[in-house]
Amino acid sequence: DAMVIQNPRYQVTQFGKPVTLSCSQTLNHNVMYWYQQKSSQAPKLLFHYYDKDFNNEADTPDNFQSRRPNTSFCFLDIRSPGLGDAAMYLCATSRAGNYGYTFGSGTRLTVV
Amino acid sequence: DAKTTQPPSMDCAEGRAANLPCNHSTISGNEYVYWYRQIHSQGPQYIIHGLKNNETNEMASLIITEDRKSSTLILPHATLRDTAVYYCIVRVRDSNYQLIWGAGTKLIIKP
Numbered sequence: 285d286a287m288v289i290q291n292p293r294y295q296v297t298q299f300g301k302p303v304t305l306s307c308s309q310t311l312n313h314n315v316m317y318w319y320q321q322k323s324s325q326a327p328k329l330l331f332h333y334y335d336k337d338f339n340n341e342a343d344t345p346d347n348f349q350s351r352r353p354n355t356s357f358c359f360l361d362i363r364s365p366g367l368g369d370a371a372m373y374l375c376a377t378s379r380a381g382n383y384g385y386t387f388g389s390g391t392r393l394t395v396v
Numbered sequence: 397d398a399k400t401t402q403p404p405s406m407d408c409a410e411g412r413a414a415n416l417p418c419n420h421s422t423i424s425g426n427e428y429v430y431w432y433r434q435i436h437s438q439g440p441q442y443i444i445h446g447l448k449n450n451e452t453n454e455m456a457s458l459i460i461t462e463d464r465k466s467s468t469l470i471l472p473h474a475t476l477r478d479t480a481v482y483y484c485i486v487r488v489r490d491s492n493y494q495l496i497w498g499a500g501t502k503l504i505i506k507p
Contacts, residue, residue: 288439290439326483326497326498326499326500327440327497328497329495372437374439374440376439376440382428382445382487384430384432384442384445385432385440385442385495386442387439387440387441388439389438389439390437390438390439392437
C-alpha cells in the first residue's frame, strides 16, 4: 500500500547531540511537511517542501533544519536538541491543492 | 491562532451515531473545513473535508451550516476503534500548508 514511513519509531538522543529523523513516501506527493506535536497538543507545523521549494514557519527555531534530496525522502535535522524538543515528530504528504494530508506514524523523540 | 472551537471531550455509546460539533464563526469564503482524527500514539488520519456542501464518504458525513459558521462530523455507527482525538481544521483554499488546527475533541466510545 502507498504510504508515509517514518524511521525510527522511537529515538533517544543526548542533550546537544545532533539527531536526524527520516521520512519516506511512496505516494509521489509533491508536498511534504514536518510537524512537532507535544503531549496533549495539536500538531505544530515546522516547515514544508513544495517540490524542492523549502518553506519555513516564522516561529520554527533555527535549531531545526530539513533536507529533501528527492521526491520520496525528507529529513528533519535537530542540530542541538534541548529538553524542550522532546516531542512526537510527524511527517505528512499531500498533493498540491485541496487534498487531505497523509501522515506517517511519527517518531517519538526523547532527549536525555 | 486557531479558527475553530470544539468541545474538549465527548462520550458516545458503541453502535450509536457520534455527532462532533465544531464552530468556525470567522471562516472566510476561501477556507475549507477539514476533519482529522488521531488515535493514541499514531499519526493523524484524514477523514473528510468540505467547503459549503454536505459531504459523505465511507468513514463519515460532514454537515456544514448554510452560513458556514459551524459544522458537524457524523460517525454513523461508532465502534470502540473510533475512540480518538478529532480535530476540526480550517484550511485556506489552494494553500499548501495553512492547516489551522484547533484543540480537538477527545471522543470516547463506550461499550
